[in-house]
Ligand SMILES: [Zn+2]
């Protein structure tokens with residue numbers, strides 16, 4: 001099933017022509033729970049990993065800051081399975097129990113926790129993107145690579161998981177690794193992504209309001225200019241702060257995406273120079289907590305009439321079950337000069 005972002009309510013570059021040259025194409029990934037294989041683009045799915053290449057491990061120190069039972073990836077999967085079973089049971093019969101005796105016994109066992117891991121930690125697959133599914137994947141220059149793989153260490157470094165990126169040519173992987181190692185535990189259950197299939201869709205984005213020139217900020221903050229340019233097409237919302245219409249609906253898309261413009265929310269925009277050569281880095285992958293807010297205009301048309309069932313207790317549109325810093329996103333930026341330069345992780 002395709003996912004279609006509704007047309008933007010206004011063509012903002014027609015209203016404010018200085019925005020036109022700043023347009024960028026982003027690819028919304030629209031992750032939804034499924035059963036991806038190593039040959040699919042996915043979030044949290046199995047990677048097409050060469051059997052003869054060592055699996056990445058995080059060697060950084062993992063200091064124990066406070067005692068809290070840790071769960072293994074299989075513990076988290078069992079927990080989620082029970083929640084889904086409970087939801088389904090109570091949907092069919094509202095009088096049925098929240099948990100069966102078997103589920104309660106298994107959860108009691110899970111809550112005894114796993115020991116804090118010692119030594120290097122096997123990294124977890126976070127995303128795998130084939131160029132055929134995301135043709136605008138900003139791959140390294142002069143590269144034959146057609147597959148991007150993103151993994152992370154499911155512990156805080158210091159405030160969020162530490163990511164690793166791998167570019168490959170899928171055709172060179174003749175013998176894939178069948179059973180990759182897994183970490184013995186994760187710091188939070190929200191650091192284990194639910195396996196999701198992707199339905200990429202391209203959208204046009206413009207920079208965050210605070211990244212625009214002073215002149216453009218003044219234009220977007222002036223209700224009179226909106227009224228003069230849009231005429232009767234302008235509804236009566238956003239009278240007090242018209243620039244918020246731009247921020248909410250017309251600049252950057254929410255959710256998981258490739259490319260486009262950086263999203264800001266936790267801080268004002270800051271420079272993102274490459275740590276190696278100082279060039280400005282560019283957004284590669286945005287790992288998002290939610291795909292939209294409850295009242296958002298970015299909900300795909302297909303889901304406005306036929307909403308995807310959400311798991312109980314999860315925030316709106318938290319399909320991947322990942323949570324970054326209580327509702328924020330982890331944006332990976334890369335250096336256009338070289339894929340060998342270290343990437344930047346930005347929580348916003
Ligand atoms: Zn680590």
Ligand SMILES: [Zn+2]
Pocket residue numbers: 274275276277278279335336337338341
């Ligand atoms: Zn660089």
